[in-house]
Amino acid sequence: MPSDPTRHPATSFFYREATLIWEARGSGDTTFVLVHGIGMGRTVFTGLAELLAEHGRVIAMDLPGYGEAPEPDRTPTVERLADIVAAFLRAEEIQNPVLIGHSMGTQVIVEVAARHPDISTRLVLIGPTVEIGQRRLGIQFRKLARDLIDESPKVLLTGAREYLRAGPNLRRKMRAMPVHRPELAYPHVPGDVLVLRGEADTVAPREWCEYVASAVPSARLEEVPGSGHETMIKNPDPAAELILKWLADD
Incomplete structure (x- = not known):
């Protein structure tokens, strides 16, 4: 397969004792910035990035302590990330x-949008976490385990590789997720939002996603049929189509 001439090598960005790694591909007026979930890294977005790169510039990143990004001295909160x-x-x-x-x-x-309103953004929330009343690590692990029961080998292998790369401090990093209160940020998100979930997602159930969409001033909820929490890994085509349609309708 020929190399992508629009893809640029991974680069580091250092800010206040923490480093993220990012790489870009594609070109155009629209810039898509992809931010992974807990235990993951930018490689989980490869398929989605390739599809979106046909419609603009795509930047995928490893947050500090994930993927290829070095572990910071302090585990960042969601707000610090x-x-x-x-x-x-x-x-x-x-x-x-x-x-x-x-x-x-x-x-x-959502914290980027709420805390930094000078940065004009549109947001796509794929499988938003964490549901009110379900904010214990044990509960979240069980939800994820149920979601992965019928997942494809591609999803399982990709996830396992990234969790191993996240290192021995993964459990400590995971604690930052359930202590965060995204519902405090939702009403302060100024731009348009697409809430996107897999139809069978047990981690981000429909009732929670409906709440998220209603809490944001301008939001739309869409579902990917037959998909779970890792919908953009298993088959990124439906997610890409929904994102591009939402942008075209905007």
Whole structure:
């Protein structure tokens, strides 16, 4: 397969004692910024990035302590991760990005929008976490286990590889997710939002996603039939189609 001439090597960005790794592909007026979930890294977005790169510039990142990004001295809160992403967007002078977050990544990008309203953004929340009343790690692990029972080998192998790369401090990093209160940020998200879930997602149930969509001033909820929490890994085509249609309707 020929190499992608629009793909640029991974680069590091350092901000307040933490480093994220990012790479870009594609070109165009629209910039998509992909933010992964807990235990993951930018490689889980490869399929989605390739599809979106046909319609604009795509930036995928490893948050500090995930993927290829080094472990920071302190485990960042969701709010601190959002500040790092916002600092990156400013440093790279990225105008009007479409921020796409998966799972915990949705928590990060809603904080980017709410805490940094000077950065004009549109958000795609894929499988948003964490449901009110379900914010214990044991509950979340059980939900994820149920979701993965019927998943494809591609999803299982990709997830296992990324969880191993996240390192021995993964459990400590996971604690940042359930203590965050995304519902406090939702009403302060100024831009348009697409809430996207797999039809069979047990981690982000429909009732919770309906709440998320209603709590954001301007949001739409869409579902991918026959998919679970890892919908953009198993088959990214439906997710890409829904994202592009939402942008065209905007």
